[in-house]
Amino acid sequence: MNKEELSKMSGENQGGDYKFDVPMLTLEGEDGYFRLTQNKQETKLGDEVKGVMLKFRCQYGAYLNEGERILFTSEEDNAQKQFDLIEITAGKGGKKFTTKIDRGAGKELKERHPDLKFKQMVYFLLDDDQIVKLQIKGSSLANLYRTKEQAETDGDDVGYFNQFGEDEHKFEFETILQANQYSKKIGSKTKTFYRIKFVKGEKLDDARMEVVGSKIKYVFDRLQAIEELKANRGQEQEQPPAEAYDDTPAPEDYEYQE
Numbered sequence: 001m002n003k004e005e006l007s008k009m010s011g012e013n014q015g016g017d018y019k020f021d022v023p024m025l026t027l028e029g030e031d032g033y034f035r036l037t038q039n040k041q042e043t044k045l046g047d048e049v050k051g052v053m054l055k056f057r058c059q060y061g062a063y064l065n066e067g068e069r070i071l072f073t074s075e076e077d078n079a080q081k082q083f084d085l086i087e088i089t090a091g092k093g094g095k096k097f098t099t100k101i102d103r104g105a106g107k108e109l110k111e112r113h114p115d116l117k118f119k120q121m122v123y124f125l126l127d128d129d130q131i132v133k134l135q136i137k138g139s140s141l142a143n144l145y146r147t148k149e150q151a152e153t154d155g156d157d158v159g160y161f162n163q164f165g166e167d168e169h170k171f172e173f174e175t176i177l178q179a180n181q182y183s184k185k186i187g188s189k190t191k192t193f194y195r196i197k198f199v200k201g202e203k204l205d206d207a208r209m210e211v212v213g214s215k216i217k218y219v220f221d222r223l224q225a226i227e228e229l230k231a232n233r234g235q236e237q238e239q240p241p242a243e244a245y246d247d248t249p250a251p252e253d254y255e256y257q258e
Helices: 003-010 106-112 138-145 148-154 206-234
Strands: 024-028 033-038 041-046 048-064 069-073 083-090 096-104 117-126 130-136 173-186 189-203
Touching: 024 189, 033 173, 041 048, 048 083, 048 106, 048 130, 048 206, 083 106, 096 106, 117 138, 117 206, 130 138, 130 206, 138 173, 138 189
Parallel strands: 024 130
Antiparallel strands: 024 033, 033 041, 048 069, 048 117, 048 173, 069 083, 083 096, 117 130, 173 189
């Protein structure tokens, strides 16, 4: 039994940790480069990165009135799960008020709060080394989910998730992320933006699969521990504090989302 397990069993850290604190991997939608962000520090990675998809989660959010009102949900395994919807509003002197305003499945929340937008969150093993959280939103989502019929109509590639055979798993293959340029008409002008293109890479050999398997288990166990902590805290107080949820959305999270 290792020290981490003993620490958990001993209960020495009564405060607990509501977050799985890993860097966020996003595509900068205007200039077309990938970036890692953690603790407000940004690292530019270029227009292509490689890694392996470990764990899929999802979240909803909205950035309204130039940030005077922000909505975001807890992060869950799929859209059918129950999400907590959190509202942050600005008060006098820049003070922010955080309130849990609703709870429900993704479809239900979207019906009651039409401004909410879906984001696919993927825990991603970057360069076989670092666990990060990949955020996929807006038009990048089409490059994940586009069906064969939609691809033929749009004259575009079949979505990444639909490129795998029945006996294939996404974690068995390297995934290459590329900045994909496209044009969008905004008012009377046409502007150029970037979305994520997903390329199916090589199949992992046994040695890499062993590493990936251990990383998937680590992510799963860490998220399970956080959910247990939230559930236990929920019995003691009306709602978990704001830090129980994922990072508050930033304006750029929604600026390029359709």
